[in-house]
């Protein structure tokens with residue numbers, strides 16, 4: 583299994599970072615959350631002059647055997663159809679990535695479809711979708727380790743090209759069931775609190791999805807080791823994202839976390855390596871109820887809440903200019919002394 587070595591953030595520069603931010607021409611704390619983001623990026627990069635270089639986003643796509651239980655209102659074919667939409671530049675994430683100068687690649691982590699080669703498609707198919715978690719482990723432990731390694735490979739590639747900030751998004755009909763199941767098992771949350779509408783289930787549909795998740799938890803009741811839990815309840819795109827998050831933390835990169843499913847990948851990564859959180863910025867709290875719960879459990883505050891629930895990395899992409907503003911104020915704002923402005 584890929585070994586992820588992640589250093590907790592050093593605290594040596596903390597005083598200097600706080601001082602630099604406090605001496606900018608503003609009342610103390612007046613840039614609010616941007617100050618927290620700026621300070622986190624300075625700590626990740628161990629510098630007083632942070633930079634965001636070559637932002638690189640991955641949309642990780644895969645299918646889910648649990649759709650056989652009727653947990654999503656959309657047909658499974660939407661997964662591969664949306665992959666083509668990403669490749670032709672017509673999805674929401676394409677629009678926002680173009681707007682903000684973000685490089686975007688689509689990753690076939692395990693879609694139930696054969697794609698022709700494409701310059702923006704990275705072929706990392708582990709299988710044609712997972713198995714039905716209600717009756718079987720979604721994947722084998724071997725496949726789970728392979729997915730973690732695939733995520734690491736994605737990040738190694740962009741890191742070698744000079745990128746220091748990544749964003750992770752996903753596409754996979756049925757993947758909110760996997761995200762909810764992971765939340766239940768990893769954080770001991772009742773399915774009644776962890777289950778939501780996903781792409782738009784009715785109330786009856788949500789109750790049925792809740793029962794399917796309860797059945798999956800029962801099937802895998804005996805499991806206690808994180809890797810076995812991730813294999814039993816995860817998805818190929820979720821575990822690939824978890825591997826990418828872990829490897830980005832290893833490289834001391836800034837990791838932009840999108841909505842509910844991307845956060846389930848962070849929860850999975852956190853179960854393997856708690857220090858990974860230091861490198862992650864939660865960009866947008868999804869309208870999926872359990873996302874708030876997941877963020878609370880991880881102890882992270884999302885940057886925004888725009889009532890979005892799309893995935894694809896859209897929440898992270900729309901947050902990108904805010905994060906850039908945080909970095910820019912540290913580098914470009916005058917200090918009180920430099921501008922000749924009186925302090926308190």
Ligand SMILES: O=C(O)c1ccc[n+]([C@@H]2O[C@H](COP(=O)([O-])O)[C@@H](O)[C@H]2O)c1
Nearest residue numbers: 654754756758780781841842868892893
């Ligand atoms: O990111 C989110 O917060 C989010 C919340 C609800 C749904 N989604 C997207 O909807 C799909 C999964 O929904 P479902 O109902 O099929 O489980 C998948 O492609 C996700 O990207 C995404």
Ligand SMILES: Cc1cc2nc[nH]c2cc1C
Nearest residue numbers: 656660753781892893894
């Ligand atoms: C159309 C559609 C687009 C999506 N993008 C991410 N998840 C999605 C789910 C659906 C159904």
